[in-house]
Amino acid sequence: MADDNNDCQASSSNDMIIIEDPQSGGDSDSDDASLSPPRPKMPKKLLGAATYKTKFSPTWTKEYPFITSVSGDPSRFRCNICDKKLKCIYMGKNDVVKHCQSNSHLEQAKALKDKPKLSFEVHSDEDLQRTEAELQLAVLTASSNIALAFHDRLSPTIRKIFPDSKIASKYHSASTKATCMLNEAVKPMLMNNLLESMKVQPFSLSIDGSNDTDLKKMNPITVQIFDLSSHMIVTRFLDMYTTTTGTAEGIYSAMNAKLEELLHSTNPWAL
Numbered sequence: 001m002a003d004d005n006n007d008c009q010a011s012s013s014n015d016m017i018i019i020e021d022p023q024s025g026g027d028s029d030s031d032d033a034s035l036s037p038p039r040p041k042m043p044k045k046l047l048g049a050a051t052y053k054t055k056f057s058p059t060w061t062k063e064y065p066f067i068t069s070v071s072g073d074p075s076r077f078r079c080n081i082c083d084k085k086l087k088c089i090y091m092g093k094n095d096v097v098k099h100c101q102s103n104s105h106l107e108q109a110k111a112l113k114d115k116p117k118l119s120f121e122v123h124s125d126e127d128l129q130r131t132e133a134e135l136q137l138a139v140l141t142a143s144s145n146i147a148l149a150f151h152d153r154l155s156p157t158i159r160k161i162f163p164d165s166k167i168a169s170k171y172h173s174a175s176t177k178a179t180c181m182l183n184e185a186v187k188p189m190l191m192n193n194l195l196e197s198m199k200v201q202p203f204s205l206s207i208d209g210s211n212d213t214d215l216k217k218m219n220p221i222t223v224q225i226f227d228l229s230s231h232m233i234v235t236r237f238l239d240m241y242t243t244t245t246g247t248a249e250g251i252y253s254a255m256n257a258k259l260e261e262l263l264h265s266t267n268p269w270a271l
């Protein structure tokens, strides 16, 4: 019997089973093995990093800022350049390194580099006022539950209906720029404010789960907390995570992992 797929090669003759261990040396060892009593073939064990089930580490993002964690799945990381979720369970950071050296990632990175980039540079007061106007309208449409695609029509309309305004004449914020401002500027600010409030005030959490039949269910987390500015108890959306089970233990574990992730994304909790 020979198994080419295993690192260990085994052969048998009648009732004799010989196990050759490539780690043990040359032919003299196999001769010794043939003289030893028959031994049953040992099941192959996972060796090295595969046994440790490496989890995503937020520290990797310092060296690779284009990767992020995958909500509810610490065995994967997300490459935002390739828009893919990839495993890091076997080699950990080396999985990230290996992906970054792959042809597909390098091609995507090159294509992204050649794309025109959004500019938020401010060279004058007019630039600042224009950016503020773009930001205000982005927040207004998001808080009013208006689709971000609305900005694709809004931007040229503003330039058209305010021909006497220097600010309006420079207004250029379609859906891509509005989305970028909301995700990269407004969201981190609101999230940081909420997490800072959670450090010093009591709060309660509420979760819910989607009732669809997909393998993974979506679980939004909301926070009920006293708002110092309005002097009212408010409910704020915290984040979303996925679960593959509907048990209380599974929901709690995933929620706890999400809170741990948020904990590491900000300053340590002052509790």
Ligand SMILES: [Zn+2]
Pocket: 079, 080, 081, 082, 083, 099, 100, 104, 105, 108
């Ligand atoms: Zn990539």
